[in-house]
Amino acid sequence: MPKCKLPECPIASGGRCLEGRTDDCPNLLPESSDAVPAPVPAVKEKSGKKDEETLALFSGLPLEIADAREFAARGRAIVVALTGMTESGKTSLLARLHQQFQAGTVGGYAFAGSRTLPRFEELNWLATIESGVGAPRMEHTSRKYDNSFLHFTVLQSHEGALPIDVLLNDISGETYPEAITAESICRQLICLSRADHLAVVVDGAAIANRSLRHDHCSKAKNFVERVLQTGQINKATILHLIITKLDVLSDPAKAEENTAAAARLEEDFTKNFRTKVAGVHTWRIAARPRDGTMPTEESIAKLFATWVGSTRRYDSNPTVLPLSSSRGRDFNEFGT
Amino acid sequence: MHPHLVDWFRNVHIQSDPKVLQKRWDAAVGYGKTLTRGNASRLLKLFLFSSSDPAQVKSFTDELLVLDAEFPVTGNVEELRLMAGVVMVTFFDRGSHEADAFALGLRCMSFPNRSTQPAQPEILSEAEKYLRAETERRRPIEFEDPTPGAEKTLGAKYKEVEETEAAGDAATILVARGNYQKAIVRLIQSNHTLVTGQIKRLAEESAFLWWVLGEYSPSLQLRSAKLNIVDYTLIAAAEAAERTHILPPPSSAAALLARALAPCEKVVSTKALKLADFLAKTDNAWRAEYTPQLALSDCAEFVPFATGLTKAEEFQDPAAAVKVLPKICLGLDMKHGLSPEQAANQFYTELAFLRALALLGEN
Numbered sequence: 221m222p223k224c225k226l227p228e229c230p231i232a233s234g235g236r237c238l239e240g241r242t243d244d245c246p247n248l249l250p251e252s253s254d255a256v257p258a259p260v261p262a263v264k265e266k267s268g269k270k271d272e273e274t275l276a277l278f279s280g281l282p283l284e285i286a287d288a289r290e291f292a293a294r295g296r297a298i299v300v301a302l303t304g305m306t307e308s309g310k311t312s313l314l315a316r317l318h319q320q321f322q323a324g325t326v327g328g329y330a331f332a333g334s335r336t337l338p339r340f341e342e343l344n345w346l347a348t349i350e351s352g353v354g355a356p357r358m359e360h361t362s363r364k365y366d367n368s369f370l371h372f373t374v375l376q377s378h379e380g381a382l383p384i385d386v387l388l389n390d391i392s393g394e395t396y397p398e399a400i401t402a403e404s405i406c407r408q409l410i411c412l413s414r415a416d417h418l419a420v421v422v423d424g425a426a427i428a429n430r431s432l433r434h435d436h437c438s439k440a441k442n443f444v445e446r447v448l449q450t451g452q453i454n455k456a457t458i459l460h461l462i463i464t465k466l467d468v469l470s471d472p473a474k475a476e477e478n479t480a481a482a483a484r485l486e487e488d489f490t491k492n493f494r495t496k497v498a499g500v501h502t503w504r505i506a507a508r509p510r511d512g513t514m515p516t517e518e519s520i521a522k523l524f525a526t527w528v529g530s531t532r533r534y535d536s537n538p539t540v541l542p543l544s545s546s547r548g549r550d551f552n553e554f555g556t
Numbered sequence: 557m558h559p560h561l562v563d564w565f566r567n568v569h570i571q572s573d574p575k576v577l578q579k580r581w582d583a584a585v586g587y588g589k590t591l592t593r594g595n596a597s598r599l600l601k602l603f604l605f606s607s608s609d610p611a612q613v614k615s616f617t618d619e620l621l622v623l624d625a626e627f628p629v630t631g632n633v634e635e636l637r638l639m640a641g642v643v644m645v646t647f648f649d650r651g652s653h654e655a656d657a658f659a660l661g662l663r664c665m666s667f668p669n670r671s672t673q674p675a676q677p678e679i680l681s682e683a684e685k686y687l688r689a690e691t692e693r694r695r696p697i698e699f700e701d702p703t704p705g706a707e708k709t710l711g712a713k714y715k716e717v718e719e720t721e722a723a724g725d726a727a728t729i730l731v732a733r734g735n736y737q738k739a740i741v742r743l744i745q746s747n748h749t750l751v752t753g754q755i756k757r758l759a760e761e762s763a764f765l766w767w768v769l770g771e772y773s774p775s776l777q778l779r780s781a782k783l784n785i786v787d788y789t790l791i792a793a794a795e796a797a798e799r800t801h802i803l804p805p806p807s808s809a810a811a812l813l814a815r816a817l818a819p820c821e822k823v824v825s826t827k828a829l830k831l832a833d834f835l836a837k838t839d840n841a842w843r844a845e846y847t848p849q850l851a852l853s854d855c856a857e858f859v860p861f862a863t864g865l866t867k868a869e870e871f872q873d874p875a876a877a878v879k880v881l882p883k884i885c886l887g888l889d890m891k892h893g894l895s896p897e898q899a900a901n902q903f904y905t906e907l908a909f910l911r912a913l914a915l916l917g918e919n
Contacts, residue, residue, distance in 0.1 A: 285570045293568045294631040296606060296673070382606065414570045533567065534677060551761040552695045555811020 280338025304421030306393025309464030327525025424465035498532035637675035671887035
């Protein structure tokens with residue numbers, strides 16, 4: 221009859237192993253053994269130890285809010301929200317940023333790490349001919365990423381520079397028009413309230429197309445109106461209007477008309493919103509030009525440097541207080 | 557809980573959870589209960605500068621963990637910096653030496669062109685709001701006693717004595733008489749405090765006003781018209797601070813200082829003046845007598861003029877003091893121009909801050 225180190229195990233009395241094991245149970249004693257050595261730690265304890273030694277690996281997928289907090293809590297993280305219609309070029313811009321960092325510094329900032337590198341690699345791969353597709357194409361950002369972030373850590377070259385975490389919130393092209401029409405959907409864009417920068421991306425090809433121009437331009441303005449109305453952006457947010465596909469916009473056949481339309485949108489944007497937000501910047505870029513000839517690296521680098529280098533969320537000037545309305549003594553009020 | 561706490565914590569939590577915020581607020585209130593002078597300086601440093609000392613970060617984390625076991629243990633610098641500000645805000649809803657020290661410390665850091673990185677800029681505005689409200693609360697226009705009159709306060713107690721005497725129980729009579737006597741003492745004490753406060757207010761006003769009107773420097777024993785404005789700037793600030801009997805200082809202090817400096821002999825161009833000029837031109841004998849009373853050991857970075865004068869005295873050389881000052885007072889722009897009025901107001905605020913810091917623990 222087998223014996224067990226565990227006194228309460230019924231196997232010695234012809235029952236089944238307490239832990240449901242067979243002959244390989246480490247607690248089984250040889251038939252001849254009389255001494256009862258100390259019991260081997262229970263399986264549960266073993267697995268506990270194993271858990272302690274296990275390191276969680278990063279999935280490389282966009283960070284959920286809970287994960288992004290790690291960066292926001294450790295230092296001054298910059299949050300940039302990118303929004304625009306489907307195929308407006310938001311994701312191409314992100315892919316281009318990744319490519320530029322592979323080539324060196326961008327706007328004076330060197331790449332110093334990323335928790336979402338596999339996702340950047342994926343975007344980059346989809347944007348290249350080598351991916352096997354006939355022409356570069358981008359995967360549409362899924363709605364599931366509306367409240368998540370791509371992550372970069374960058375570092376300036378000067379001595380003593382602290383690493384800066386940049387969290388990029390890529391809002392899906394499907395959510396964008398719905399947020400304009402439904403306030404409840406707009407309010408679900410939680411990350412927007414934390415954004416230092418809101419970049420509204422407008423498809424330059426749509427501006428060049430008379431049948432799409434009005435719709436795309438109106439939506440860009442309406443989206444900003446909506447998020448101002450919900451209070452998701454305010455005087456602490458810097459607004460960017462990014463007109464993409466500059467190569468299409470600059471098509472010599474319609475360059476004059478297209479440029480005028482783009483300028484009108486930029487002017488409207490600046491005039492309508494400059495007093496309601498911390499600042500308005502306008503950009504024209506070609507993140508993925510069709511013929512590969514148009515140099516856009518410089519504009520993208522400038523855009524990135526503006527994102528990382530300026531914020532009004534931490535503006536240190538205290539608000540100028542109005543004079544007291546209470547009846548203070550003249551002595552206290554003198555000269556104030 | 558402060559109504560803007562959700563917005564403030566959005567910087568670090570992205571999406572703030574009200575339950576977590578309540579815990580953070582409670583921890584901040586708890587921390588404030590055992591605040592010391594050293595802790596106050598440390599909180600100001602943490603809140604204002606992003607390059608934090610790891611030892612300070614660890615020690616503040618450990619203290620917060622006692623109050624909130626779920627507070628993040630590592631990678632928490634920005635959250636800690638915000639918590640430092642929140643601790644300050646917990647004091648700003650009522651007058652206290654702690655609130656005075658924090659608010660004046662934050663005001664000291666608004667030195668022209670000084671670079672700081674407050675974890676939440678709105679807390680600077682909260683500090684200014686507190687100073688504005690508290691200076692008025694401490695200097696009300698009314699001189700009436702807000703407490704009920706003596707007859708009303710004592711009447712009920714006296715009636716109690718009469719009733720117990722009529723009942724004739726000796727023990728109850730003794731208790732009632734004791735309560736009546738205590739009420740009289742309390743009334744005298746409160747009236748005395750009220751009158752002392754009123755006298756203090758009036759004394760401060762007349763001391764300030766006679767000083768401005770007299771156009772005379774008691775420290776240098778010279779008429780201000782005979783003094784160069786740069787030579788007198790810091791000394792005038794110290795003279796004004798001596799005449800400030802109530803903290804926070806009056807809102808009119810800057811205007812009164814400007815008036816006090818107005819009769820002085822002007823320099824050709826005040827635009828070219830720098831912090832170093834004010835340190836160099838301040839009378840050596842006055843500096844030697846004044847600086848030993850400045851206790852700066854734990855707060856030198858907040859008070860550039862006070863530190864500059866102390867170092868100038870220590871080295872017996874203002875130029876040497878100017879060299880070390882940017883290392884002590886981070887973010888200070890030594891090349892930035894300062895008008896005599898700005899310099900005087902800054903030094904005056906620094907002295908008020910040092911006084912508030914010295915009063916910590918006396919609440």
